Amino acid sequence: MRVHPSVPLIAALGLVACGKPAAQSDQAASSTNAPAPTEAATPAAPTDAQKKAMLATLPAAYQAADLDNGQAKFALCQSCHTVVQGGPAMTGPNLWGIFGRKAGSSPDFSYSDGMKAYGIVWDADHLEKWITNPRAVIAGTKMTYLGMENAKDRIDTIAYLKTVTTAPGN
Ligand code: HEC
Structure with missing residues (x-):
């Protein structure tokens, strides 16, 4: 389920939850126009x-x-x-x-x-x-x-x- 292209948000969250490094998630995101994983995982909290x-x-x-x-x-x-x-x-x-x-x-x-x-x-x-x-x-x-x-x-x-x-x- 990690990079299923039709569920980009879930894919991104799954990657964050698994703590996988960036390479795979960047590909998954760019091929599906998903938001970057960091945006999906951290809504409005200011740095x-x-x-x-x-x-x-x-x-x-x-x-x-x-x-x-x-x-x-x-x-x-x-x-x-x-x-x-x-x-x-x-x-x-x-x-x-x-x-x-x-x-x-x-x-x-x-x-x-x-x-x-x-x-x-x-x-x-x-x-x-x-x-x-x-x-x-x-x-x-x-x-x-x-x-x-x-x-x-x-x-x-x-x-x-x-x-x-x-x-x-x-
Ligand atoms: C028991 C409920 C209660 C608590 C606890 C409380 N407030 Fe309020 N606050 C109100 C109510 C009710 C009003 C509206 C006052 C009025 O219309 O006179 C208000 C109004 C305000 C306003 C003005 C809002 C505006 O739109 O102009 C501010 C700012 C505010 N509170 C900040 C705080 C802060 C900071 C604290 C904590 C230190 C706090 N309040 C604790 C009930 C509470």
Whole structure:
């Protein structure tokens, strides 16, 4: 089944799973117009270099962030928010593209009046302030999250958020 020409995707995945080197898979791919095996096997996950480039657009503190710690701290946020492109609203709105997005503008979500009127465009500083204490920013917010006390955790979390809500190259 390894290089059956009518099932290029399965062939590519099979080759990756078997850990075979490139020669055979390149032939199989070019003879069937299949995507390269690496594309088939790794959907949207940005590389470390792409993550670094994303963080380079943020203030200096975020560029030295600990993304593993950010991911761990973001777990709670993810109980209410999806981050993938086109992901559904849950208790909170989807956060894809949140950097540079106007507050309260996801069409799939019914925001509080305070969020609708907030009027800012989300950037690292606004996000940092927001997760420090949402109710101090918008008194009547629907986000029933009390806030993150540790400043380094906030930096790490927002840096991680940047890497999972941004298309590589942006
Ligand atoms: C208990 C559920 C819940 C948790 C936990 C939560 N949020 Fe939210 N979040 C919401 C809700 C609900 C809103 C909408 C707020 C409103 O309309 O006032 C929101 C709004 C937001 C917004 C504004 C989105 C927009 O479209 O303008 C951001 C950014 C955000 N949350 C980030 C986070 C981050 C980061 C965390 C973790 C530190 C987090 N949230 C934790 C429920 C949650």
